[in-house]
Amino acid sequence: MRTVELFLLEGSYVGGEDGVVVELYGRTRDGTPLVARNYGFRPYFVLTEPTAGVRERLGKDPEVAELRDLSTWVEGRDRPALRVSIRHPWLVPQYRDTYRRPGDDTSVLACDIPFVHRFLYDHGLGLTIAFEAEDEPPEIAARYTIPQVVRVVTTDDHDIRPSEPFRPPLRVLSFDIEN
Structure with a gap:
């Protein structure tokens, strides 16, 4: 070494x-x-205030490598969040679009930075x-x-x-x- x-x-x-x-x-x-x-x-994104149904769906997804609970500061307050690590960076936009709640741009975070820049x-x-x-x-x-x-x-x-x-x-x- x-x-x-x-x-x-x-x-x-x-x-x-x-x-x-x-x-x-x-x-x-x-x-x-x-x-x-x-x-x-691993590529990842953050879901704010995920529902039990979303957690269950992600937990069964073979592309999802890890789910980790965290808290994130958004719009002046701490919000419960879930860091979702997946296996392939080219799928992050698809997951972002699938899990973004309509009208809530803060429902999916850390999802727009190209993978190498994120690293x-x-x-x-x-x-x-x-x-x-x-x-x-x-x-x-x-x-x-x-x-x-x-x-x-x-x-x-x-x-x-x-x-x-x-x-x-x-x-x-x-x-x-x-x-």
Whole structure:
């Protein structure tokens, strides 16, 4: 296991065995390109004041990975809520539309942020990050054109975190202008 510092250039995700894998593309301090794969972060949304029927329906849904009760501050008061973690981020809009109560825009929360941005936001990450890493096996690394592909190691003692800012040597700048 080694510590990696990464200047983020892009993020994406792919479907995995039990959900989704967050892919973070970037360059190390010395400019080496690297892909960091993070396992275990699930897409979620929050339902405020869910009914018993909604809880039961979600509890039987095979796409739902976890239900967790919480309290959330909405419109000047604490409201009971349910954090619903699902297996695939591309289904969040469908669940949002299914469970949003007509006329109540606050009935479904945390459902409009793209999945990779949600990952970065929930971990308090910015442009430069640090984490402990292990090399991915050759069969996974072979899926990428980048020579270094690592797995982010997450334990009670180690997690992905912000690092001191740095700017690696960059070679290409690309952006899309739409009118």
